[in-house]
Amino acid sequence: MISETEVQGLLADGLRCIGCGALIQTTKKGELGYTPMSALLKGFEHDEVLCQRCFRLRHYNEIQPVDLTDDDFRRLLDQISATNSLVVYVMDVFDFSGSLIPGLHRFVGSNPVLLVGNKVDVLPRSLKRTKIRDWMRQQANMAGLRPVDVALTSGKNGDDIPHLLDLIEEYRDGRSVYVVGVTNVGKSTLINQIIKYVTGDKKDVITTSRFPGTTLDRIEIPLDDASNIIDTPGIIHADQMAHYLTPNDLKYVSPQKELKPKTYQLNPEQTLFMGALARFDYIQGPKTGITAYFENNLMLHRTKLANADDFYSKHAGELLLPPTTEGLAALPPLQRHEFKTTEKTDLVIDGLGWITVPAETVIAGWAPKGVSVLTRKAMI
Structure with missing residues (x-):
């Protein structure tokens, strides 16, 4: 069994958390690498030398912010x-x-x-x-x-x-x-x-x-x-969607299982909401099929473009989920990005997913201000 004196020697030599790599320290609570000496001694007993942040993340799925840029x-x-x-x-x-x-x-x-x-x-x-x-x-x-x-x-x-x-x-x-x-x-x-x-x-x-x-x-x-x-x-x-969501809403962003693409037949001037997190406007082009690639549990909702603003105002955080009302308060307002396609194209919302559209269309993607919206040659 290791003694406190031996642990102090290891700390002086630069003992690191096996979970995140931060230097372990026992004196500055709330700062990088902190763990109480009692917890550190117990960690050595179980061959698990972790800072308090990693311990709570691993065992309780709790995240503690750190002051790093x-x-x-x-x-x-x-x-x-x-x-x-x-x-x-x-x-x-x-x-x-x-x-x-x-x-x-x-x-x-x-x-x-x-x-x-x-x-x-x-x-x-x-x-x-x-x-x-x-x-x-x-x-x-x-x-x-x-x-x-x-x-x-x-x-x-x-x-x-x-x-x-x-x-x-x-x-x-x-x-x-x-x-x-x-x-x-x-x-x-x-x-x-x-x-x-x-x-x-x-x-x-x-x-x-x-x-x-x-x-x-x-x-x-x-x-x-x-x-x-x-x-x-x-x-x-900072332009990834995950940085704007609460822990409860993160599960709708990062797929854990094989994606099940969803195809919609859209007429011009129709809108597709991805919960209350993002929006896709089909502005101009023939009636066509578009395919959405998002986490399987993310709710998609179709409506008319003319009613889309009012629909979002009334139903974000309730019918349009995620985020919940609590998470919606911290979400920046949706910002519009318009594109014209010349080939089969993916409209990508960073960290959330993408929608594949045909050539010769005019489309718009909406995402929280600060989240990147872009187009690329279709992946699939």
């Missing part, structure tokens, strides 16, 4: 360009545009990048994986990235971990591996699956949740005597 996270990643390593760039295939890291080349330097599309299990099974990989590579190239390879994984079920590990071994050439990505793409879940596969231990090591920004500092897992897998904190994208 986007710049703090970027400074932690700046060191990668000076290393000789393989960079594994994890993206959420359901939220590709929301997963892009602006200026990634500054963090990467001359290091090779292995692009990983995570959460592939939520896409419709009818979509061939070769097409997803080709589409991801095209989108990455348009963003200025030239990955050495593209892999697809499911951090949730771990089915693709052996193939991913083979690719990592092929491209790392004995070097350490940095895992990077924005918040909520499933980096830590993926690394937990790697640890489980390699060690046979079914227990999660790194703290994971639906809440953005769970990993707060770099976490190192040894690969061999000379190299590590390093889980880095997620870059915060």
Whole structure:
């Protein structure tokens, strides 16, 4: 049994939380890495050295805010360009545009990048994986990235971990591996699956949740005597929908199961509401079928464009859910973005989903002010 004096020595040497990577400290309550000494001693007994934040997140699904900014996270990643390593760039295939890291080349330097599309299990099974990989590579190239390879994984079920590990071994050439990505793409879940596969231990090591920004500092897992897998904190994208929702409403945003696309025959001047979180206006074009890709439990409601503003005012937070009335009070007002399509196009609402529309239409997407709305070449 470890003594308090021995723990004090470990704290002086820089003891880190195994869940989020933050330096453990026992004196400044409410600050990064805090845990009471009594809880820390008990944690050593159970081989679970966690800060109070990770303990409460893991055991009670409670999130405690931390005083870190986007710049703090970027400074932690700046060191990668000076290393000789393989960079594994994890993206959420359901939220590709929301997963892009602006200026990634500054963090990467001359290091090779292995692009990983995570959460592939939520896409419709009818979509061939070769097409997803080709589409991801095209989108990455348009963003200025030239990955050495593209892999697809499911951090949730771990089915693709052996193939991913083979690719990592092929491209790392004995070097350490940095895992990077924005918040909520499933980096830590993926690394937990790697640890489980390699060690046979079914227990999660790194703290994971639906809440953005769970990993707060770099976490190192040894690969061999000379190299590590390093889980880095997620870059915060303030324009993702998840940052505007309460914990109760988050479950309607992040799909946990295979998407079931919903197709609607729309006439011009019709509107589709995604709960009270977003809105799609079909303004001009022929009667046509549009397909919506959102979390299966998110309620979609069709109405006339002319009545849409009044309908939202009357029913947001009640008939149009989520969010609830409580969550609606904290949601910024919906902002309109208009587009004209020249090819089969996805209208994307970052972190929520997308709607596929044909060419030669005029459409508008509405999302809370600050959430990105954009178009792209149709994924499916």
